[in-house]
Amino acid sequence: MGKLTEPLGDIGDDECGLPCALQAMGERWSFMILRASFNGLKHFEEMQSNLGIARNILANRLGRLVESEILERQPCADDRRKIEYKLTKKGEALLPAMIALRQWGEQWGIGVPSNPVLCDERDRQPVQAIRVHAHDGRPLDWHDLLWVDQSEVVAEAAE
Amino acid sequence: MGKLTEPLGDIGDDECGLPCALQAMGERWSFMILRASFNGLKHFEEMQSNLGIARNILANRLGRLVESEILERQPCADDRRKIEYKLTKKGEALLPAMIALRQWGEQWGIGVPSNPVLCDERDRQPVQAIRVHAHDGRPLDWHDLLWVDQSEVVAEAAE
DNA sequence: CGCTTTAAGTTGCGAATCACTACCTAATCG
C-alpha cells in the first residue's frame, strides 16, 4: 500500500510526539490529577478527597507524573509531614492540551459552556477556543494540514 | 440511566468538560485510533496491522468511539464486506487537542520537533504551537488565567 | 514525655481490563 500523507506521524515509532505524550498522560486519572494541580491542589489528601480516586492509584500516578517530570515532589517546609506536588515547566506546558480537551468536552459532550468560565485575568473575558493556527495566524482545520519533510520545510522557510 | 457501555467509571463532576472528554477519550488506545483516523485509515484490518492493537480491543474501542459519535460506521459502497470508519464533525473537533498533545510530546518527550512536520498546505509552513489565547489574541499562560462565574462574564462582556 | 491526630503512603484481595491467539461469519472473487 502506498504511503499516504500521515498528519499525525507513524504509529509505534518515536517520530511522533503523541505516543510519547500518551506514555505519560495516557492513563485515566492522569488528566484529572493534572487538572487538580492546575487548580492549585498540592497535597495527597487534598487530591484524594477531591477526586475520589483510590489511594494506591493516586500514589502510583503521582509517582509516575513525578518520574515524568510533570510534577515536582517536595516536602513542605512548615509541616514536614506534608508533601507538595507542584507543576514543573513541563507540566505547565500541558495546559493547552488540557484546555483543548476541556473545551471539546464542553462543546460536544455537555453541549453548553460549563460554569465557571476560563478567562483572561486581565480583562476577565473568556479565552478563545483553542485551534490550530498557521504561522501567519490563519485558523486551520484538518483538511488544511499537510505533512512536510523537515528538509523541505527549512528550504521553504529560507526562501 | 441503565448501564450502557461505561467502562471508564465515573470520573467526576459535570461542571467541567474535561471529565466529559475523558469519558470518551480517556483510554490509552483511543487517541492512537483517532490519530489513525486523522491519518486516513478507515478500515479495521488497516488499523489493526498499523497500530498493532489486539483485535478485540480495537473492536471495542471502535464501538465506543462510534457510540460517542466521534467516528461514523458505514458499509463501503464498492465492497460490501468492508466497513468504513470516518471522523464525524465531533471527531474532527478533537484535532486541536490531539495536536497539542503531540506537540507537547515532541517538545518535552523527544526533545526536538519530529519529522515530518505538520504544515499548512497553503504555504507549507509549520503550524504554530498550540496555545491558549485571550479573546484579543494575546497568548496566555497558566498564571494569566482566572475562573469567572458565567453571570459575571456576561456582565463584563456587556459593558 | 506519652497519647492522639494527621499526612502520605503500602498491602491484600476481588473485579475489571488488557493483549495474544484462535476461531467464526458474511460477502465477494474466481
Next chain:
DNA sequence: CGATTAGGTAGTGATTCGCAACTTAAAGCG
C-alpha cells in the same frame, strides 16, 4: 462451488483498578 478477505467474537492468562485496612512518620497537645 470453494477460497479469500473484512470484520469481528471467544478463550485465556497477565496486568491493572479500586476499595478497605494497615503502616510510618511527623506534628499537636496536656
